[in-house]
Amino acid sequence: MPESEEATVRLAQRGDREAFRELFERHRDPVYGYVRQMVRDEDLAADLTQDVFLRAYRSLPRLKAPGAFRGWLYAIAANRVRDHWRSPRLDALSLDASADDGSGDVMVADPAPGPERVAVREGLREAVAAAVEKLAPERREVVVLHHLQGMDVRAIAGMLGVAEGTVKSRLGRARADMRRHLMGWMEE
Amino acid sequence: MPGARQDSSPGVCARVREWLPEYDYGGPGWWRRRQAARHLAQCPGCARELTALRRATALVEALPREVAPEGLWDRLEGALALERARPARSHSPRRRMPALAAAATAAVLAAGLGLRAAWQPEEPAVAVESYVQSHLALSRSRPLSPGAGYDAMVLLTAGTSAR
Numbered sequence: 001m002p003e004s005e006e007a008t009v010r011l012a013q014r015g016d017r018e019a020f021r022e023l024f025e026r027h028r029d030p031v032y033g034y035v036r037q038m039v040r041d042e043d044l045a046a047d048l049t050q051d052v053f054l055r056a057y058r059s060l061p062r063l064k065a066p067g068a069f070r071g072w073l074y075a076i077a078a079n080r081v082r083d084h085w086r087s088p089r090l091d092a093l094s095l096d097a098s099a100d101d102g103s104g105d106v107m108v109a110d111p112a113p114g115p116e117r118v119a120v121r122e123g124l125r126e127a128v129a130a131a132v133e134k135l136a137p138e139r140r141e142v143v144v145l146h147h148l149q150g151m152d153v154r155a156i157a158g159m160l161g162v163a164e165g166t167v168k169s170r171l172g173r174a175r176a177d178m179r180r181h182l183m184g185w186m187e188e
Numbered sequence: 189m190p191g192a193r194q195d196s197s198p199g200v201c202a203r204v205r206e207w208l209p210e211y212d213y214g215g216p217g218w219w220r221r222r223q224a225a226r227h228l229a230q231c232p233g234c235a236r237e238l239t240a241l242r243r244a245t246a247l248v249e250a251l252p253r254e255v256a257p258e259g260l261w262d263r264l265e266g267a268l269a270l271e272r273a274r275p276a277r278s279h280s281p282r283r284r285m286p287a288l289a290a291a292a293t294a295a296v297l298a299a300g301l302g303l304r305a306a307w308q309p310e311e312p313a314v315a316v317e318s319y320v321q322s323h324l325a326l327s328r329s330r331p332l333s334p335g336a337g338y339d340a341m342v343l344l345t346a347g348t349s350a351r
Contacts, residue, residue: 021261024261024264025261028256028260028261029253029254029255029256030253031256032254032255032256032257032260033253033254033255036254037254042257045254046256046257046260046263049256049260050260050263050264050267053264054264054267054268054271057268057271058271124247125251125252128247128248128250128251129251131244131248132248132251143245143248146213147245147248147249148248148249148251148253153213153214164214165215167213168210168213168214168215168216169210169215169216171209171210171213172209172210172211172213172215172216173209175209175212175241175244175245176209176241178244178245178247178248179209179240179241179243179244181244182244182247185247186240186243186244
């Protein structure tokens with residue numbers, strides 16, 4: 001965590017609203033991205049993200065290590081997602097939610113894509129998103145944190161309260177699942 | 189080289205492939221990692237398998253990053269405003285709990301020790317339901333008459349005092 005962020009966290013802990021807003025602005029997209037990958041629904045992800053920051057606001061004065069803010073925030077997010085899964089509202093809305101209309105590039109193998117290649121690329125992006133979605137929740141969680149949020153194994157283990165070996169094992173199984181789900185897209 | 193033949197045997201390949209998914213994450217233990225590393229150096233099939241595993245997660249890493257919707261801060265700020273307003277009514281519930289409990293207990297005891305009697309003449313215990321029923325009965329002959337309500341109250345109050 002940048003030194004300035006630690007200072008910002010300390011200010012926010014003393015009730016500085018602008019400091020809290022700065023933390024929000026810095027972390028809202030990654031936290032939203034994590035939650036969105038876990039629940040696959042935009043509106044729900046926005047609601048849960050808001051709740052994550054609300055919980056963070058409430059608990060911030062009790063955070064003993066301001067330097068650990070990021071991991072602490074993700075721990076709140078992970079708990080919030082689990083609370084959601086435990087709630088009876090769990091439904092099947094995530095099954096068709098991977099078809100968002102984002103236009104990000106997934107595989108840029110050819111710098112001059114024609115319509116067919118664009119379609120393939122879009123199809124691949126959806127296939128990858130669907131493959132992530134098919135992962136068991138505890139595997140998806142570590143994949144998103146490690147491969148999309150860039151957290152290392154130790155940080156994830158600390159955040160989730162599990163052994164590092166457990167995180168490695170989940171990552172490995174998830175990777176094997178992903179490879180199996182995407183086999184058709186990776187044949188040469 | 190006997191070691192090389194052994195490392196490339198199908199049994200070894202199957203075993204190493206079980207370890208490969210964790211290989212890049214620091215698993216599955218240093219001894220197995222060492223065996224896997226030696227095997228990968230001489231088995232193109234298993235090396236290709238590791239590449240395929242890496243590509244699968246590389247595709248995940250290439251997914252576009254999600255962007256939070258606009259207006260999220262405004263929503264949060266609204267929720268925070270409610271949050272700040274709420275403690276004004278029930279500030280530090282844990283610390284105030286003993287005082288509140290003591291006050292509540294005192295009030296209950298005081299009520300039980302005789303204050304109830306002093307309050308009774310001013311607020312006769314007329315049940316709302318009884319009042320409504322009496323009012324309905326009395327107003328049948330004089331519908332909508334304010335007197336009916338008064339009569340009902342007198343009737344019920346007298347009944348309560350008699351008890």
